[in-house]
Amino acid sequence: MSNQEKPTRVAIYVRVSTEEQAEQGYSIDAQLDTLRKHCLYSEKVIFHEYVDRGISGKSMEKRLELQQMLKDAEKNSFDEVLVWKLNRLARNTIDLLQMVEVLEKHNVAFSSFSEKFDTSTPMGKFTLQMMASVGEFERNTIVENVKMGLKQRARTGKHNGKVPLGYRAVKDANNVSNHHESNVEIIEAEAAIVTKIFERFAAGRGFKSIANELNHEGYVTKPGGAFSISGVKEILDNPFYAGKVRYCRFENWSDKRRKGRNPKPDIFEGLHPAIISEELWNKVRYLRNMKSVVALKRFDGEFLLTWLIRCPQCGGPMVANRIQNRQKDGSKITRLYYSCSNFRNKGSKVCSANSIRKQEAEQYVIERIKEVLALPQMLRGIVKNINERKTKRIKPLQQELDHLLSKITELEGKKQKYFDLYEADGLAREMFSKRLDDINGELDRLHVKKSELAFELKDDNSQPVSYEVVRSLLDKFDKLLESSSFDQRKTLMHLVIKQITVRDTRTIDQIQMNFDVNTVQHFLAADPSATHAGGSFAVHMKRGIQGQSISVVI
CATH class of the missing domain: 3.90.1750.20 (Putative Large Serine Recombinase; Chain B, Domain 2)
Structure with missing residues (x-):
């Protein structure tokens, strides 16, 4: 490599599920050691090692390191992603191809140590698709064989899984x-x-x-x-x-x-x-x-806040409730409430009704948003509290992360001592194996927690929120509520409002709202006029909420 050429920056991604940890060649350490040596031999520079420990490859939901790697790829932080084997990145063909497409979109190459191919050529892409399909076929075959075994157990009268009460x-x-x-x-x-x-x-x-x-x-x-x-x-x-x-x-x-x-x-x-x-x-x-053929009861009226209001006694969600009272003249009058779901589902032993009138609750929520918008000083105070909470929240997270890193270093040192003892014949094989398993189990737990903390700290949630962004969000939310149908209003309520707390006096205490990128996209889709590049709402959003989530309590 000439002095003028920049070395290829490589992102190493490794993963092992709990079930795979006992299998030969699947351990995290074995994968990392192999890939590090490959990079050294190829004169490539390792940008970062992304490690998902004890996590299945079936979905991306809990694979925080993978999510962070894709975010870094969008920032062009590295030139290539290297895995030990295709199935470390994804278990099914669609997910794998979609991830490779995202990488290619940002000019990031993808390679596997065990399977040789070049995705920059048509033949390489075809090879990748074929190998991914074969991997998925093998996995589906294993699943079908397991199902056959479970069905055979049931056919012979044996139970599968946990036994029920009794x-x-x-x-x-x-x-x-x-x-x-x-x-x-x-x-x-x-x-x-x-x-x-x-x-x-x-x-x-x-x-x-x-x-x-x-x-x-x-x-x-x-x-x-x-x-x-x-x-x-x-x-x-x-x-x-x-x-x-x-x-x-x-x-x-x-x-x-x-x-x-x-x-x-x-x-x-x-x-x-x-x-x-x-x-x-x-x-x-x-x-x-x-x-089962009897029709379920249907409540008259439209309930916007079902499951959003929280019971002041047990904290459970409150649901629609209709109470009929007979008047002196013999006629019936129906009153609509939100009542504790635990009371309605499990009875008075668990909780009480703690009912709050439907109309009063819904009117208060809508009027509260208008009140905050009409009083700039109140809204500025809310934004100030948001930013103060963000600042206070980061320090303990960082301290916890530092403690975890120290603990991981300590356990790695202890692990090496056991290796040295075993090699010097100072420790029996059974004892060595047991202690190594205990340490590896604790290391996996700490690494998962470390990934969660690191992901939370990197998620840009520590950035200050501007008054203009919060005002734009609330203003857009208020206007859409006024102009939307009931179904749209209910969707907006459940999209934006995280929860509504109630005082012991059965009046609303706080409304906790949450705005993120998906919320903004929903707003823009619901209001075509907001998509114009010159619109203030669109401009604010590009500057203020991209890549982060904003929580507002009013």
Whole structure:
């Protein structure tokens, strides 16, 4: 390399999930060591090492180091991203190609140590796509094989995963071929709770009534919490209590969650003992099917602030509530409120209604925004408080990060001492392995926390906020509320307002709002006139909110 040529700046990215840490060649240290030597041999300069420890590659959500790397790529901080293997960057083809496209957009090359290709050529791109597709195919094949194994277990009457309330899993000491196999036993005290739920529902009691009674009687769920309407339903719908095993209740849970509910899951006879009789199970099924076709109650009126207002007693969200009162002349009058969701779902043992009138709450929120806009001094005071909170918040974060870095250095030193002892035959292999596992586990935890803190400190949230930006945001929000339909107003409320706190007197205390880049994009889309380059709102946003989030409490 000539003296005039600048060395290639390389960003190393490594990742290992919790499951992969035990596999040969997948460790963080092994990946880093290989990639560092490659850069040294190729005369390339390492800009930074981005490390996601103990995190799956399925999505980007928790991969803070990856997110930071892509941000740095947009700033042209380096020339190349180097990974040990393609699947370290992404587990599916679409995500991988999208990330490579982002890198190429900013003139950043992408290379893998294990798979040789050049994405700057058509053949290199084709090779990348083929290799990513093969990797995804292998992963999907493994997933399908696991599903087949789980279905076979269910078909033979064995349970999969955790057992529900009323049961416990105990290791099968007689099964020498599989030490992980377990049997299911009944916990009599918990089984009594399950029986109460089925018998009370069969006698005509409702979900809320059953949950409320159980909570007042001092019973708790398997994790130790209060019973809820949804929790009672889950128990009543679980065939495990009738001695059966259910398989494939949800399809593609990691992607679809409850939207992937399978209307006809597979039901097999189980090997475990039943808690309720077949007759009681069938009676409850009949009642559940009858009630499921009854139309759900619908509230009159339009509720803008459902789930935004927080209960002053328990802090839970407040939901729509309608109360009918009979007048002296015999007519009925309906009053609309926001009431505590925990009270409505779990009963008076957990919380109280703490109702606040719908009209008064919504009117106060809208009028409060107008009041702040009409009083510049009040708004300047709010902005001053925002900036003071930002300044105070950064110092403890930095101190915590410094402490973590010191702890990581200390553990790395201890790790090296154990290596030296082991090589000098001063430590038994079993003891060495155990202590190394303990240190690596603690290091993974500290590195994850370090990434979170570093990401938070780098996110530009420490930058001062200007009065003009906050005023523009509130003014635009106020005008859009006036000109929008109900559905649009509700969307705006839930997009911008984080939460609304209530005093013990059942009057609104504070409105916590949050504006970010997505909020601004929503505003611009909702109001085409704001997209003009000369518009003050657009200009303020380019200067004031790009890359950061602004929280306002009024």
